[in-house]
Amino acid sequence: TYAIGILTTVFTAFTFTRMLVAIWLRRARPKELPRAPVTFIPPGTKIPFMGIRRWTFALSSVLSILSVVGFLTIDINYGIDFKGGSMIEVQSKQGDADLGDIRSRLSELNIGEIQVQQFGAPNDVLIRVGTQDAGENAEQTVIDKVRGELQDQYDFRRVEVVGPTVSGELAKQGTIAMLIALVGILLYVWFRFEWQFAVGAIVATVHDVVMTIGFFVISGLEFNQSSLAAILTIIGYSLNDTIVVYDRVREDLRKYKKMPLPQLLNNAINETLSRTTLTSVTTSLALLALVLFGGEVIRSFTLAMLFGVVFGTYSSIFIAAPLLILFKLRPQSATAEETKTANGKAVTT
Template identity: 40%
Template sequence: MRVFQNANHRFLSMRRPAYFASAAIITIGLVSMAFRGGLRAGVEFTGGVLLEVQFSQTTDIAQIRDALNAGGTSGVQIQQLRAVGQESNDFLLRVPIGDDEDQNETRDQIRASLETEFAAGSFEIARGDALSAKVGGEFQRTAVLAVLLSFLLTLIYLAFRFEWRFGVAAVIATAHDMLITFGFISLLNIEMSLATVAALLTIIGYSLNDTIVVFDRVRENLRKKRKESYDTTLDRSLNETLPRTVLTSGTTLMALVSLVVIGGAVIRPFAGVLIIGVLVGTYSSIFVASPVLLEIHDRARRRAAMAARRAG
């Protein structure tokens, strides 16, 4: 991109304001999670019944909720499935249940409650899934393990491909992205489902890919510019990879915004979480990963200088 052809921004000089901004955003997210008692887990993690109900006539959520409450089924999460600008009479019902509750009985109770308010032939249960609380707990453990394993494998790869300090900086930057993303998920009250976990794992890959591109250019410039200071080399590398960073993030965001606008209610949380992750990942590859790498380098240099003085 020609606008970045001669870019010479001093990104590292802005690292302290960036640290403050990141700390403030993370703190707000943590406060939100503490206030809400954690993230809102979907039926995939808590156990429950998931039903897609299609009505033949115009229906609103309030009518469905009143019918379910009258039938003795409370705590149901109701979501209308429609794309922006389109009317739809399809609804997604999430009903949390415990291990001691029968899934088929819950499904029959929902059907009976709806038939009390609506005619028997005026709606159809198009899809039904059920998960026990035990399976939901297993999904939780698997999701956490997947995230932790991705961090571990990334650290091993970067330590082997570059140096250990590159790996540590990349993992810290990715952890920063996860914390901010979790905060926004809590603030926006987005449900934690398997699709959301898939989005989080995608964010990890996206953020790491962006960081690795910058670090690869850092390694090249360290070989070419041996007399150049470390912070100058980092700034040079960030400016040289800036066109790629902006283009990749921009085109990715175009696709994700399209999914949010016209993709419908089912795909919208997945795309929304990815939008947050792409924005945060792009920011962290410039204002977090490289500054953290500089901090690690400076500390290692100071320790080496102290060791040399003691030996002398």
């Protein structure tokens, strides 16, 4: 679905949107592009982002270390996609479901780890039972026990079983997909830019992945296949944000050949800040609506995405761009004349 959305967006941008802009240009013949009545970033904004790069590097390093330590020392809440087990969705026949009663009754069955939670409507319940070690028919036996205990008061709407072998294969495939995505990013950015840009994009992307995993560890959200899809989507979003900044940096490198790199990066980020902010805000609003009204099924996906959008925007500004200074993309100093010229050229887009 996400791939189809990207393809249709690109197609629309190159055809329908282009046609509308061409019609407007032919009819209005504007001398300059009109500005919206409300802008997130005022024209001529000059925020010294590079001046605090050491603080942001330190903050990101601490948070990354805490995320890794938390992942290694705290058991992440894996869903049955990765852990194996049974997932049963039931609906109360009369009135709201009593979670405490369900939990108490199932605990008496001695079927191992049990998780009971409300699932959407007050009368819907999702029951998770951990994987069983008593043989190949153990999962079905557990389902039959649960059905026998609850079927008088509840309708069984869905039953899913994932064995340990399948869950291990899913985890392996998910890890491979993530590594392939990172390698693809490295090759693409290296081909399009210079090696400093490629390494900077990879570091920023890995930073976002580590932060998101840390978010799952701290929040206790269930980590399932949709969570993995969220991480892969965050990788794409973060890369897109980073490429926007890098593209403007590359343009300014050609335009101001002797400008100090920190000042050039500040100009490039400020010039693209309006676009970056607008994209982040609109995406976050859509995700917030899904968090509030999307239901329990996609909650881990939407919360992870919301978190990732914020950190993806942060990393493109405070990680990806400052790394170009660390990698000495341009060690030269600028002449006073060119520096003065550049300061007057920053335009918010």
